[in-house]
Amino acid sequence: MDFIPIDYETLRLIWWALLGVLLIGFAIMGGMDLGMGALLPFVARTDDERRVMLNLQGPTWEGNQVWLVLGGGAIFAAFPPLYAVSFSGFYLAMIVILFALILRPVGFKYRGKVTDPRWRSAWDCALFIGGFVPALILGVAVGNALLGAPFDLDNTLRPSYLGNFFGLLTPFALLCGLVSLSMLVVMGASVLAARTEGALAERAAQYGQWAALAAMGLFALAGLWIAFGIEGYVITSAVVTDQASNPLAKTVAREVGGWMANYGHYPWMMVAPALGFLGMAGAAAGIKTYPGAMTIISAGLGVFGIVATAGLSMFPFLLPSSHNPVASLTVWDATSSHLTLFIMLIATLIFMPIILAYTSWVYKVMSGPVTNTSLGKNPNAY
Template sequence: MFDYETLKFIWWGLIGFLFIGFAITDGMDMGVGGLLPFVAKKDVERRVVINTVGAHWDGNQVWFITAGASLFAAWPLVYATAFSGFYFAMMLTLFSLFLRPLAFDYRSKIDSLKWRNNWDKALFVGSMVPPLVFGIAFGNLLLGVPFGFDSLMRVTYTGSFFALFTPFTLLTGVISVAMMLMHGSTWLVMRTDADVAKRSANIGLVVALVLALCFILAGVMVWQSVDGYVVVSAIDTMGQAQPTIKEVTTGSGAWLTNYNETPILWLIPVVGIIAPLFVALFLSIKSKSTTIKVLSFVGSSLTIASIILTAGIAMFPFVMPSSSIPSHSLLMWDTVSSESTLGLMLVVVAFFVPIILGYTIWCYKKMWRTVTIAEIEQNSHSAY
């Protein structure tokens, strides 16, 4: 059906698509959880906020599971190396994610304000820690991860947990959190009314402007002070996984090579700057028009996709560059599974992803409504 080289490229695109899908869908839930203490002042308002995502959050997690499984199956060396290098960060993310289902399921089991407030705090932590960690981790990918392989292809990681935190990686962490908060605010503007919607619009406007500014600053740092990676030897795009057989060099501004070679690609980071400005504009209008509200959400989704694509294209074909031994960097060409595995997985994904998209759209369509305080007060025994 497809040759090995084409399959490798398809899977690079598919994994990117799945992570963008996760960031847009589950990122919306995380943004709502992060906004909970700031847009909802009373328990009934917090219940309004939670009920906007309560019916969908676990379904949205499918994108994360699918993306993780695809990463494991398509790029096993990347999966293994990432968990070795970012082990404590991964554990921190997983333990924080444990708080989300517990908070959703247990906060309304006992009619106690203290009980609910504690679970709301847990939901906030479980919603904000993952995007912060993901953002910091991606910043470290752009800087390079200190790892290398021995003669038996056993990976050795020479970094430490606290070495993950640098000015640049903290900035990328802020960008990640800001994306989720902006996305959550546009969702709440669409799904709530009265004070909750107004507070969400006000916060979303500020966050969108901060996001645009931070994204520009990160771009300047990538151009001026972050050493990028470039493969200077021939690449066997049809070969099996042999990540140590190549020559890689580093240099300031090297991450912009793909953009300089194909100037039309500059449109993607430009959209990543302009889209949040439009989101801020739409949120500032404070219109009751459904069209304006939808446009703000679409603009937020486009922002997320553009920022992720900007980083992915800058790194292409690198997936996980090595700062210790640059020639051991993992590329999408030399770190993949076998041709038969990629082909079989493509058939599976071609069958299941449309199903996921189909039932997700159906669920949102059937459950779409504006969640109001009156509705919550009339259904005091609802799940959330």
Template sequence: MLFDYPTLKLIWWLLVGVLLVGFAIMDGHDMGVGTLLPFVGKDDVERRIVINTVGPHWDGNQVWFITGGGAIFAAWPLVYATAFSGFYWAMLAVLWALFFRPVGFDYRSKINNPTWRQTWDWGLFVGGAVPPLIFGVAFGNLFQGVPFHFADNLMPYYTGSFWGLLNPFALLCGVVSTAMITFHGAIYLMHRTEGAVQRRTQTAMLVFGSLLLLGFSAAGVWLWQGIDGYAIVSAVDAGALPNPLDKEVIRQPGAWLANYDKAPLTMVLPALAYAGTLAAMLLAVNRATLAAFVASSLAIVGVIGTAGASLFPFVMPSSTDLRSGLTVYDSVSSHLTLNIMLWATLIFMPIIIAYTGWAYKVMAGKVTAAYIRENDHAAY
């Protein structure tokens, strides 16, 4: 069964969102644990406890990151080309930070030397804290428009600078993203640990959960009061071949909130962000940590879903040439490509989810100091 072109464009907008959420939930809790590592583990045994909660899984969870990047490349080639041109140094910073993760996990325990191990602990911190910060900053810039335009031959030209990305609203979004991922990692770490490490992690969980709620609220108010959104005022042919220059776009106050008036059901998403965060905090304090992890995952769905619903149909608006802004309808691959990719996704994604679920089930349970001492020569 083949879907029509307009339907496929919307399906792939949803699927890219699912992959981003999957990355934030699965690889996000690994990054959150890495961010907390130097602070909740006070000696080598405690830090090895922290590392062993994610050590067996982190590389498998990278599948979501790779798949998400591949999906954007294949489904939204113009977005991929334009974003990696405009955010080139930011993306390189993410990759450089991520380099610390494989080498940190693999080399940290090779030498029994405090300086050596503490150095890699901070490397794992960088690998956990920097990517969500930069991804949040990138999302913040999307709401303000990215300084790029297309020539008549659809060659993209980026006219901004790396430092221009570090504006106040984007940095606030970076704080929201970092708080969200660290909060989620703290919930997972509480689920897998006990004793002093768990108590310190609970304190961190409450701090970052509160920061997430405050930052998310502040970003929403700022978006409502201080940032003009984008709106398409010309007719949109959802079934047409991609051509981002074939539309008329204006900026107007409150445009980023217009979708909530058009589709009131989308209000579920910001409500889910608040309810999921609060529920996760309450459940974690009462040691219902598995339920808390589910709740924090729903909070991530709410936060990322709110950003996507607010931007729709835009994917990457342009601040220098409004009509060059990329949308769900004019930045996609061909009808055939989207169909083939959809069926590949429907086949392989359940396999990935099933394998991941099995792996977590096999390696479930608390990581304790006794386990670390009994497995002193283990990889982590």
């Protein structure tokens, strides 16, 4: 299409990068809330401390979920084959995640309706599940993407999924789930340590430090497993980047250490794992001594690096097929049309700055410490 000023290959790369930005945005912004939810029963020992935690999340958690919605929307519109395979094949896993996420708004609204400790304890458990389960299962999903999903495509490109929910819970996938859980706990603990006071902040800093050290160790273990223990996917035919999407028009091989090939071809990609380790190390070093914006930024850089490492290692693959590697979905053969990607890019360039500006304004307005004293002055507090 001569009237489109950006070629098809470049648009595909742009949308791959935008999808990564949206997923990283959710991991950082939504990770704050999920991490705090997973920490709730451990760092908050009294009802007042639990209320502080809930009111710290209350003004912003809904906006943070927008990144997840945008990510799902981007997959639907820009990568329809990926949407068709993942949202149907991983259906039960997504139902588990959605059920856990639904517990969060209900828990926020209903916990304070009754003063009975048993009532509030039950909703505290629900809020813990709403943070812990998505943080773990989303990492398990990334682990299964690295291993390859058991799906196939027929000659009309109609997908069929051949696995089941429990087949997703392999040792490597669970390790990736623990990486995800630990890094999101670091995000939540960094915010808690910076914006609360007293024993609550001290306990959050301690758990955050442990989680950061765990994240580094688990990330390193996952990297060694990827390099020496699992088969990566490699395109062995000519790579066509600017033709209509057809995942079956290529050949793919599986090789141990295949996911490490990109780092040899593009050494600059080593920045991602380096950021993962350095960010988490900075959070571990600073969360107890200098809790504040720099620690939160350091934790965010760690999350950015860890998530980006997975995406860069897999490039150009989006979702490999363990059943039939030829059916694997890549950036070059699983996108919408040239025109669709261009129109979506224009819409994104208009609305993304608005979302970022609004989010920044909300966080500026809601900045500052959250304490028992501040809750007493707010008649709308949870």
